[in-house]
Amino acid sequence: MAYRILGNVADADDAVQEAWLRLSASDHEAIDNLGGWLTTVVSRICLNVLRSRTRAGAPLNDPTESMDEQSRTSVSPEEQAVLADSLGVALLIVLEQLSPAERICFVLHDMFLVSFDEIASILSKSSDACRQLASRARRRVRMADSPRADPSRQRAVVDAFLVAAKGGDVQRLLSLLSPDVELVADAVAIAMGGPRAQHGPHDVAAVFAGRARAARSALIDGVAGLVWSQGGTTKVAFDFSVTEGLITKIEMIADPEVLEEMSIENLRRTNDD
Numbered sequence: 260m261a262y263r264i265l266g267n268v269a270d271a272d273d274a275v276q277e278a279w280l281r282l283s284a285s286d287h288e289a290i291d292n293l294g295g296w297l298t299t300v301v302s303r304i305c306l307n308v309l310r311s312r313t314r315a316g317a318p319l320n321d322p323t324e325s326m327d328e329q330s331r332t333s334v335s336p337e338e339q340a341v342l343a344d345s346l347g348v349a350l351l352i353v354l355e356q357l358s359p360a361e362r363i364c365f366v367l368h369d370m371f372l373v374s375f376d377e378i379a380s381i382l383s384k385s386s387d388a389c390r391q392l393a394s395r396a397r398r399r400v401r402m403a404d405s406p407r408a409d410p411s412r413q414r415a416v417v418d419a420f421l422v423a424a425k426g427g428d429v430q431r432l433l434s435l436l437s438p439d440v441e442l443v444a445d446a447v448a449i450a451m452g453g454p455r456a457q458h459g460p461h462d463v464a465a466v467f468a469g470r471a472r473a474a475r476s477a478l479i480d481g482v483a484g485l486v487w488s489q490g491g492t493t494k495v496a497f498d499f500s501v502t503e504g505l506i507t508k509i510e511m512i513a514d515p516e517v518l519e520e521m522s523i524e525n526l527r528r529t530n531d532d
Contacts, residue, residue, distance in 0.1 A: 260298065264305040264366045266351045274304045298373060302363060302381045309359035350400065356480075357396050358520040364389050365396035387446060388516035395517075398500070399480070413501045414483035414526075418476060420467075420499075420506060421485060427469035436460035437505040444511035448495055453511050463509065476526040486523060493523055 261271035278300045290296045354362055360382055367373040367381075368389075375386040375393070382389060416435060423431035442463045444453040457463050474497065477486040485497035496518060500508040512518060 260366070260371060261301050261305055263370055264302070264362060265308060266354055270308055271305075274301055274308065277304050295377070298367070298371075299377070299381055302367060302378075306359055306363055306382070309362060313359060353400050357399065358392075358522075360384070360389075360520045361392045361396040361399075364393035365400070368393045369397060384516045385514075388514050391445060391512070391514060391517045392520060395498075410481075410483065412504065413499070414476070416501050416504060416506060417483040417485065417499050421471060421474060421476065424467040424469070424471040424474075429464050429468050432464040432468060433460050435506055436463055437502065437507045440506055440508065442466060442509045442511070445514050445517070447515070448511040448513035451495070451513055453495070453513070478522075478524040478526060480522050483526075486525065488525075493518055496521060496523060 261274040262268060265271050265274065278297060281300055282297070287293070354365075357365065363382060364375075364378055367378050368375065375389045378389045378393075379386045384392075420432065420435050422428075423435065438460060440458075440460055440463050442454065442457040444455065449455060454466050457466055471485070474485040474487050477484055477493075477496070479486070479496055479498050482499070484499050486493045487495040487497075494513060496510075496512045498510040498512060499506055512521070
């Protein structure tokens with residue numbers, strides 16, 4: 260589990276050793292669920308390691324080097340094979356691009372079936388926030404397995420959507436939306452007056468036509484999107500999925516616990532803004 264979270268054998272080994280020391284120093288007979296205790300402790304240690312990497316601005320781990328490190332540890336050849344199969348180089352690269360919390364949520368839930376309630380206690384976040392973080396991570400992993408949209412093309416589509424929304428140009432909006440487009444909003448966004456799930460170009464266009472006047476262009480985790488801010492603080496992020504020049508999904512994210520894990524860079528306004 261530590262290796263899948265950290266993607267580095269040496270760091271994973273250190274995390275497990277630290278967890279073992281903590282267990283040895285504790286009253287382990289009083290621990291009702293030893294497996295759950297170890298999962299929580301190892302995850303929190305790994306989370307601290309990931310956050311330290313982020314604060315230090317450390318470069319991405321070299322996945323090849325990480326695999327080579329296995330030969331210098333006590334990991335058996337059979338275990339090496341299992342590790343190599345469990346995390347290929349491509350997945351390691353994608354995981355390095357996730358925030359620490361996204362990575363924890365994705366690995367623990369999708370790979371080890373840990374419940375979101377348990378993950379919430381590890382991250383000190385709500386279960387809903389952890390569910391959203393895992394969903395975002397899952398989508399980014401899927402995107403890595405498919406042809407990536409050209410960043411400039413993605414921004415052109417999102418900018419055109421913003422201009423059409425502000426101008427109430429329904430036909431232009433429809434031309435930018437996929438036939439199976441969906442709009443989803445988290446619970447916080449809905450409480451703020453956002454729409455519940457909408458499906459299809461006409462319903463989605465109706466939500467935005469003549470609105471979004473306060474929205475601004477931004478890079479969300481490096482991908483073009485929109486944000487609505489107040490007092491310099493992002494209140495809602497509009498996360499777009501674009502495939503072959505058409506918008507396939509728009510997510511309205513307003514949960515502060517999720518927003519704080521996202522990399523958001525406001526972009527200069529275009530002339531049409």
